[in-house]
Amino acid sequence: MLKVCNLSKIWKDFKLKNVSFEIGNEYCVILGPSGAGKSVLIKCIAGILKVDSGRIILNGRDITNLPPEKRNVGYVPQNYALFPNKNAYKNIAYGLIIRKVDKLEIDRKVKEIAEFLNISHLLDRDVKTLSGGEQQRVSLARALVLNPSILLLDEPTSALDIRIKESIISELKKIKDIPVLHITHDLAEARTLGEKVGIFMDGELIAFGDKDILKKPNNRKVAEFLGFNVIDNEAISPEDVIIKNGNDGIVINVIDYGKYKKVFIKYKNYLIKSFTEMDLNIGDRVGLEFRNKIKLSS
Numbered sequence: 673m674l675k676v677c678n679l680s681k682i683w684k685d686f687k688l689k690n691v692s693f694e695i696g697n698e699y700c701v702i703l704g705p706s707g708a709g710k711s712v713l714i715k716c717i718a719g720i721l722k723v724d725s726g727r728i729i730l731n732g733r734d735i736t737n738l739p740p741e742k743r744n745v746g747y748v749p750q751n752y753a754l755f756p757n758k759n760a761y762k763n764i765a766y767g768l769i770i771r772k773v774d775k776l777e778i779d780r781k782v783k784e785i786a787e788f789l790n791i792s793h794l795l796d797r798d799v800k801t802l803s804g805g806e807q808q809r810v811s812l813a814r815a816l817v818l819n820p821s822i823l824l825l826d827e828p829t830s831a832l833d834i835r836i837k838e839s840i841i842s843e844l845k846k847i848k849d850i851p852v853l854h855i856t857h858d859l860a861e862a863r864t865l866g867e868k869v870g871i872f873m874d875g876e877l878i879a880f881g882d883k884d885i886l887k888k889p890n891n892r893k894v895a896e897f898l899g900f901n902v903i904d905n906e907a908i909s910p911e912d913v914i915i916k917n918g919n920d921g922i923v924i925n926v927i928d929y930g931k932y933k934k935v936f937i938k939y940k941n942y943l944i945k946s947f948t949e950m951d952l953n954i955g956d957r958v959g960l961e962f963r964n965k966i967k968l969s970s
């Protein structure tokens with residue numbers, strides 16, 4: 673279990689402010705826009721950045737001031753950070769060699785983890801010759817082979833195309849027996865993987881809980897970040913804005929996704945987003961019905 677209590681890291685132009693949350697052996701996705709401080713948070717937990725205040729407790733052990741190698745965390749950075757002059761096998765084995773694990777045991781562990789991540793056929797390859805998705809798997813294997821008490825993933829799929837991304841996501845779903853903390857700006861990833869979900873903005877964790885928080889935002893900032901329409905103090909998902917004949921608003925933009933369209937409608941002083949299969953054009957007048965309104969606390 674990971675317990676983060678009142679964590680702060682302060683620079684002149686950026687502050688990570690009193691971040692607190694807890695995760696058990698579950699998959700937690702922290703979602704936030706670029707620059708929110710997600711990488712700073714994960715680097716503090718990995719021990720790459722020193723915190724200014726607060727505590728990090730992993731399985732009951734206070735790791736706040738321990739060096740990275742003493743924390744037993746598996747950290748997969750955004751750029752994978754593989755050793756370019758070693759093959760995949762040596763990259764994966766590196767941490768075990770440093771720990772002076774027996775050679776035969778290293779071989780067994782490397783092969784076992786390579787099989788788990790479907791990279792057995794790549795072990796002899798120089799990592800420079802591997803694709804982004806393959807490098808990503810090697811980096812993941814290098815972290816997992818050390819039996820970490822937690823896996824920290826910094827935007828693990830951001831550099832991958834959609835097909836590779838889906839296959840990495842299915843590998844990530846297999847990790848069950850340790851907490852996984854995955855940071856991303858991709859809402860779809862949070863929906864697919866997150867058992868727990870956090871929303872991080874301007875250095876603050878502004879929402880945290882079960883993945884239901886993605887469907888039921890409790891405040892305006894969260895609702896807007898998740899793409900909800902916000903009218904007065906209510907949030908309405910674009911799927912819950914029903915377009916019909918009438919004269920409530922005027923279409924100001926249409927994005928055609930083939931089977932359906934995303935439509936932007938000027939309604940009173942608001943810009944409303946909705947999806948429709950109707951054949952609408954800019955300038956059309958439409959009627960609107962709002963379903964499943966969610967009351968916002970602020």
Ligand SMILES: Nc1ncnc2c1ncn2[C@@H]1O[C@H](COP(=O)(O)OP(=O)(O)OP(=O)(O)O)[C@@H](O)[C@H]1O
Nearest residue numbers: 683685686704705706707708709710711712713857
């Ligand atoms: N060593 C540092 N010194 C000063 N400021 C830093 C340092 N590292 C990060 N920052 C600042 O902290 C802020 C948050 O950066 P961070 O990389 O955590 O964002 P992020 O949410 O991970 O964004 P992205 O999704 O783009 O990676 C940025 O404004 C960044 O410039």
